[in-house]
Amino acid sequence: MISLDLLANAVVAGILLGGFYAAVTVGITISFGMLDIANIAQPAFILLGSYTAYIVNSSLHLDPILIGVVMLPVFYLLGMAVYRLYYHAFESRGEQAIQGLAFFFGLLFVGEVSLILIFGVDYRFVEAPYIGPSLRFGIFDLPYRMLIPFIVSLAMIGGLQLYLTRSFIGRAILAVSQDALALQLMAASPTRIKQIAFGISVATCALAGTFLIIIQPVEPSIGRDYIGRIFAICVLGGMTSIPGMVAAAILIGVVESITATFYGPSWAPAVAFGFLLITLAVRPAGLAGR
């Protein structure tokens, strides 16, 4: 007999987890879904965000989310620089496919090994007043360390969605994802638009990384678990659609949380990947796909 309380709590925890997954994935929806750049090094940037939060938090005792917000422009510039390198080395030569993938794979690996060399393989964590206590709400138990990233994440994603659909540059980014040539005919440079968009996709890692280290202690190889998960959510959500991605993130969060509650946490990583393999095989256009 499954306890209903337990099930309800697992579902709520899953929704909160899904909000965090959405923050982790939104960058991939922009870079992979819209720009067609398979940035498998995204987890390395996320971990970079986590470790930045760790360094500043442990030395200056600032609030981790504030650190994430302050780091946004820095990560944006980093993303633009990576895109410039990628553009000159691969896109302008027309060699995106295998070499580009190998490039990002190399970045992922170099990022992980560098973090191991600098910080070692110990778990690192941040300190903040909301890590620990939780909000009791009827039968539900909502830990603040999950609730606050959830809220900030949805705010960030809502802001991004508004920016992409309402502002001029945002709509140009959507346009580049549909037809880069047409954009060129309208006298806008696809490369510049893509550079801005890739910058944004890396900038989201500053906050996503902070959420990660708020939710759980972090060690360098943890990023690997997220590669499959974020691509699963991106594909399941229909590649280019941010609302679809949020729905997919919450779905995966809930299924993972139920799996972890009833079958044990060691089975949870396989959930997202199982979803990914099934989605790719059965419905590659995803939930919200055309």
Add this chain to the structure above:
Amino acid sequence: MRNATFWLLAGAVGLAVVLLTRVFFTNEYFFFAAYVVLQYIVLSTAWNILGGYTGYTNFGTGAFFAMGAYSSAVLHKLPDLLQSTFDLTIPAIPLPVMIVVGGIVSGIVGLGTGYLTLRLRGVFFAIATLALAIVVQTLIVNWDYVGGSRGIYIIRPANAPLGGGYIQYLYTLMMVLSVVAVGIARTIERSRLGLGFAAIRDDELAAEAAGVPTLRLKLIATTLSGALMGMAGAPLPYYVTYLDPTSSFNLAYAVNSVAMPVIGGMTSWIGPVLGAILLGTIQQLATVTISSALNLLIVGLLLIGFVIIAPNGIIGLVRARQRKRAMAVEALSERPVERPAQ
């Protein structure tokens, strides 16, 4: 060179190297290090059959490799299991049989993964292979019979066949596997199959339109590539004598098997061999002299450097140079000179 000649020559080189090293090297550590280099020749050649010839990137080398290793672990425990549950006595299973079984298991998984994802664009295949590595690792972690996350100890048989210590035996087996892998890769390269693979790599849509059975060819490539990776992994339990999920699914296998062909050159069988010997030897030396974390950093940086500066690897650099020289000669003599064969 005809295929039969190449196989004979490769076999002769392998045999000569094994005989010479076993006569002249008495230090066991040499064989431990050489085993790893040979293992990478098999892995990178296997990766290249899919990645280099058809252009589909596989980041799941670790999964196929570990499946080979774990199928050996299962076979190693099988006689005990049969003894205790069915009271049936069978002799210990010899390692060459385990290698074949490991190859079959990984080959079937390769076929399945390919069937699920190869109808999509190449990027999806790459991501699916990353996912596969995690799925398989989760299954192994939760499988108590092979030790789960604790790992499993494997006791080596007391005496090795073919004389010498057990590590020399493993080294000899790995040399045989290397010769077989390289022989298969070169045979494919010069066959209709290889032409079909190259057509897929250059333009899959055009190949399909021209009547190349692309899906079937890609499935052949994933199966073959997966099977060779599994075979490379099968002797691992006896090499390390302690098998655990974290080290057998190590990302280093995936990075190395991508980096070695990229650095050597992906269009020819010699590329992965060159890359594996070069990078494998550097890593073995760096592990001893510097540190094992730093040598992985070197591999990653070399991979990034080569894909940016020399996307066709060492082979590409050599060929560009040959072409330049041929053109210079042509300009000097002012009459056409036969270009070197590609």
